Amino acid sequence: MADTDTAVLPGRTPVRPGGTSPVRGRRRRSRRLIALAYIAPAALVYIGFAIWPAIHTVYLSFLSWDGILPATWAGLDNYRAIFTDSMLGPSLWHAIVLILFFAVIPCALGLFMTALLQGTTRGMTTFRVIFFLPQVLPLVAVGITWRWLYNDEGLVNQGLRAVGLDGVTRAWLGDYNLALIALGFIGTWAMSGLCMVLFLAGAQKIDTSLYEAVAIDGGGPVRRFFAVTLPALRGEITIASVITTIAALASFDLVFVTTNGGPANQTTVPGLLVYRLAFNESNIGGAAALAVVLTLIVIVFVTAIRRLTREKP
Amino acid sequence: MNTTRTAATARYLVLTGMAVAVLLPFVSIVLAALHPSGAQISGLSIPESWTWSNFADAWRAANFSNLVKSSLIIAAGVVPLALVLATLAAYSLATLNPLGGRAISVGFVLGLTLPIELVVIPLYFDLRQLGLTNSYVGVILAETALFMPFGVYWMQTHFASIPGELLEAARVDGARSFTILARVLMPISWPAITTLGLLYFMWSWNQFLLVIVLMQNPDMRTAPSGLGFFVGQYSTNIPLLSAASLIVIGPIVVLYLIFQRNFVSGITQGAIKG
Numbered sequence: 001m002a003d004t005d006t007a008v009l010p011g012r013t014p015v016r017p018g019g020t021s022p023v024r025g026r027r028r029r030s031r032r033l034i035a036l037a038y039i040a041p042a043a044l045v046y047i048g049f050a051i052w053p054a055i056h057t058v059y060l061s062f063l064s065w066d067g068i069l070p071a072t073w074a075g076l077d078n079y080r081a082i083f084t085d086s087m088l089g090p091s092l093w094h095a096i097v098l099i100l101f102f103a104v105i106p107c108a109l110g111l112f113m114t115a116l117l118q119g120t121t122r123g124m125t126t127f128r129v130i131f132f133l134p135q136v137l138p139l140v141a142v143g144i145t146w147r148w149l150y151n152d153e154g155l156v157n158q159g160l161r162a163v164g165l166d167g168v169t170r171a172w173l174g175d176y177n178l179a180l181i182a183l184g185f186i187g188t189w190a191m192s193g194l195c196m197v198l199f200l201a202g203a204q205k206i207d208t209s210l211y212e213a214v215a216i217d218g219g220g221p222v223r224r225f226f227a228v229t230l231p232a233l234r235g236e237i238t239i240a241s242v243i244t245t246i247a248a249l250a251s252f253d254l255v256f257v258t259t260n261g262g263p264a265n266q267t268t269v270p271g272l273l274v275y276r277l278a279f280n281e282s283n284i285g286g287a288a289a290l291a292v293v294l295t296l297i298v299i300v301f302v303t304a305i306r307r308l309t310r311e312k313p
Numbered sequence: 314m315n316t317t318r319t320a321a322t323a324r325y326l327v328l329t330g331m332a333v334a335v336l337l338p339f340v341s342i343v344l345a346a347l348h349p350s351g352a353q354i355s356g357l358s359i360p361e362s363w364t365w366s367n368f369a370d371a372w373r374a375a376n377f378s379n380l381v382k383s384s385l386i387i388a389a390g391v392v393p394l395a396l397v398l399a400t401l402a403a404y405s406l407a408t409l410n411p412l413g414g415r416a417i418s419v420g421f422v423l424g425l426t427l428p429i430e431l432v433v434i435p436l437y438f439d440l441r442q443l444g445l446t447n448s449y450v451g452v453i454l455a456e457t458a459l460f461m462p463f464g465v466y467w468m469q470t471h472f473a474s475i476p477g478e479l480l481e482a483a484r485v486d487g488a489r490s491f492t493i494l495a496r497v498l499m500p501i502s503w504p505a506i507t508t509l510g511l512l513y514f515m516w517s518w519n520q521f522l523l524v525i526v527l528m529q530n531p532d533m534r535t536a537p538s539g540l541g542f543f544v545g546q547y548s549t550n551i552p553l554l555s556a557a558s559l560i561v562i563g564p565i566v567v568l569y570l571i572f573q574r575n576f577v578s579g580i581t582q583g584a585i586k587g
Contacts, residue, residue: 035411035490042402042461043417049436049458050424056435067438113331117324129573130332136569136576138519138537141558144544145338148345148551149356155341158356193335198581242426250428253521253537257544271522274430279526284434291430302426 054295060288067282078289088290091268092297094180095249098269099301101184102191102248107240109188110195114233115225118203128200131193139190143257146186147173150258173259180267183258187248195240202236203229238309242302249298270294346555354551367556374547375557379532380539383449387524387535388517390453391460395513396506398457399464404494406465407472408480418469424462429522432459437526447530455527456517464509467583471505472498508575511568512583515576518565536561 061078065071082088134142149155150172157169172182210228219227252271255261261268261276270290278287341357346367348360372378405411406418436455437446445451475498483493524538531542540561547553569576 029412032410032412035405035409035414038405038409038490039402039411039417042398042465045398045454045458046421046424046461049455050427050432050461051420053432053435053439054427056439057431060434113327116327123325123328127328127332128577129570130335132573132577132580133335133566133569135580136515136565137562138521138540138565140521140537140541141562144540144554144558145342147544148555149338149341151551153353153355155337155356189335189338192331194580196331197577201581246426246428250430252430253541256521257541271428271430274434275522275526278434278437284438288434291428291434295428295431298426298428 057288057291060284061292063285063288065284067278067284071285074285078285079293081286082290082293087265087268088270088273088286090265091270091273091290092293094267095251095269095294095297097180098184098187098248098251099245101181102187102251103241103244105188106191106195106244107237109192110199110240111230111233111237113196114199114203115221115229117200118229124200128197132197133193134190135194139253140257142186142190143254146189147258150182174263176263176266179259179263183255183267186254186258187244187251191244191247194243198236198240199233202233206232234309234311238305241305241309245301245305246298249294249301342555342558345551346559348552350552351550352552364552367552368560371543371553371557371560374553375539375543375560376532377536377539377557377560380534380536383528383533384518384535384537386449387452387456388514390449391456391517392510392513394453395457395460395464396510399461399509400468400502400506401494402461403465403468404472404498407469408493409490418465421462421465424459425466429459433522433526436523440527446527447533448527449533452524452527455523456520459523460513460516463583464513467509467579468502468505471502475501504575507572508579511572511575512579514568515565 060071062074062076063071064074064077082092151157152169152171156172160166160169170178173179175182206228210232211224214224214227250271251269252275255267255269255272256275259267261272271294274287274291274294276287277283277290337357344357344359345354347363347365348354348358348367349362349364350367350370352360354360402421406414411417432455440446440448440451440455443451445454479497480493483497488496518535519537520535521537521541524535525541528534528538531539534542540557543557544554547557
C-alpha cells in the first residue's frame with residue numbers, strides 16, 4: 001500500500017502526495033537508496049570501462065605522448081594538426097562522404113521500397129530475413145566478400161562485361177578516384193535492408209483510413225506517400241538515419257580489411273587513423289584528439305538529424 | 314482485378330530483385346570457396362570439381378581452433394555477465410524509483426552514441442597496466458561496459474511495459490524487491506532476455522577493433538579479428554579466403570536463421586524505442 005507511487009515508468013518521476021509523514025518519507029528515501037544497489041554493478045563496469053576511458057581520451061588529446069616516455073603537455077597542438085595535417089583532415093571528409101552511401105541512399109531506397117510494397121504481406125517474412133541478413137554479419141567477413149566481388153575477375157566486373165561495359169571494368173577498390181565510392185556501396189548494400197525493414201514495419205501501423213481520406217480528396221499514390229506515409233514514418237526515419245550515420249562516421253572494420261585507407265590514402269577514415277596513430281605510429285595524443293573530434297562530429301550529426309526530423313507543432 | 318494482380322506481380326519482382334542483390338555476394342563466395350585452393354577464378358563460376366578441402370585448409374592456416382575457442386570464451390563471459398548486470402540495473406530504474414534514477418538512465422543512454430574509437434586508446438594503456446591486455450577478463454569487461462547502454466535501455470523498456478498492478482499485488486503480499494524480480498518478473502521476461510542475449514552474442518562475436526587492440530597475442534584473438542589478419546597473409550588465394558570468411562560467418566548465420574524473429578525485433582524495436 002505504501003508504495004503506490006513507486007511503480008513508475010522509466011524516466012517519469014512520480015508526483016508525490018503532499019502529506020507524507022516524516023517517518024514514511026525517510027523509509028522511502030532509504031528504499032530509494034537501496035534501489036541504487038541494483039544499479040551499482042552495471043554502473044561500476046560501465047563507468048570503469050567506458051566512461052572513464054572516454055574522459056581519459058579527452059585528457060590524452062592534450063598531451064604529446066609516445067606511449068612509453070613521460071608525456072608532455074601539448075595544449076591544442078594535436079587538434080591543430082587535425083586541421084593542417086594532409087592525412088587527418090581528409091579522413092574526416094571521407095567519413096562524411098560515406099554518410100551519403102551508408103545513410104542517405106539506404107534511407108531513400110528504403111522509403112521508395114516502402115511506398116512500392118506497402119500492404120504486401122504474403123512471403124514478406126522470407127524477404128525480411130534476407131534483407132536483414134547483412135545486419136548480423138561481422139563486417140570483416142563482409143569486407144572480404146566484397147574485396148572478391150570488386151576484384152578484377154570478380155562478380156562486379158563479370159556483370160559489367162556481360163552487359164557490354166568492358167571499358168568500365170577495373171579493380172574498383174584500387175581505383176584512385178572511385179575506391180571511396182566503391183567502399184560506400186558496400187555500406188549501401190549492408191544498410192538498405194535495415195532501413196527497409198524498419199520503414200515497412202512502421203508503415204504497417206498506419207491507419208488505413210488516412211489513405212482513404214487522401215483518395216477521397218482525389219490524391220494519387222505520390223500525394224498519399226508525402227501526405228501520410230512520410231510523416232507517419234518520422235520516428236523510423238530518425239532512427240534509421242542515426243544508426244546508419246554513426247556506422248558511416250565510426251567505420252573501421254570494413255575499411256581495415258578492404259582498402260586499409262588506400263590507394264594513396266583516398267579511403268582513410270578517422271577510425272583507421274586513430275588505430276594507426278595510436279598503435280603503429282605511437283602518436284597517442286594525436287590519435288586521442290582525432291577520436292575526440294570524431295565523437296564531436298557524431299554528436300553534431302545525431303543532434304542535427306533529431307532536430308531536422310522532430311515533429312513541428 | 315487484373316491490374317491489382319499485375320501490380321502484385323511487379324512488387325514481387327522488385328522484392329525478388331532486391332533479395333538476389335543481397336544474396337549474390339554470398340553465392341559468389343560459396344562458389345569461390347569450392348574451387349581448388351589458389352585457383353584463378355572469375356565472378357560466378359561453377360567449379361569443375363567441388364573442393365571441400367578449403368575449409369579444412371583455412372581452419373588450419375588461420376588457426377581457427379584457437380580463434381573460435383577465444384570467441385566462445387569471450388562470449389560465454391560477456392553474455393551472462395552483461396545480461397545479469399543490465400537486468401538488475403534496469404529493474405531498479407524501471408520499478409524501484411532509485412535516487413537520481415532519471416540522471417542515471419540518461420547517463421546510460423548517452424553511451425549509445427559514443428564510438429568505440431573514443432575509448433579504445435586508454436582502455437589499452439589502462440588495462441595493460443592492470444595486466445588485463447592479452448586477457449579474456451579484460452576484453453569481457455570492456456565489451457560488457459560497451460554493451461551496457463543498450464541492455465539497460467532494452468530491459469528498462471521491457472520492465473516498464475509490465476502492468477504495475479502485477480508488482481503491486483506482489484508488494485501487497487509483502488514480497489521484497491529481489492523476490493519480485495526473481496519470482497514475478499523473471500518468468501515473464503524470458504523473451505526479452507533471450508533477444509538481448511542473442512544480440513549480445515552477435516556483438517561479442519563480431520567485435521573487431523576492441524579485440525585487435527586488447528589482444529596482441531594472435532592465439533587469443535577472436536574469429537573475425539583473426540580473419541582480419543588472415544586477409545593480409547593470403548590476399549590472393551580467393552578460395553581459401555572465401556572458406557575462412559564462411560567459417561567466421563557460419564555460426565552467426567545459423568543462429569540468425571533459427572532466431573530470426575528475435576534478431577529482427579531486437580535490432581528494429583531496440584532502435585525505435587530509443
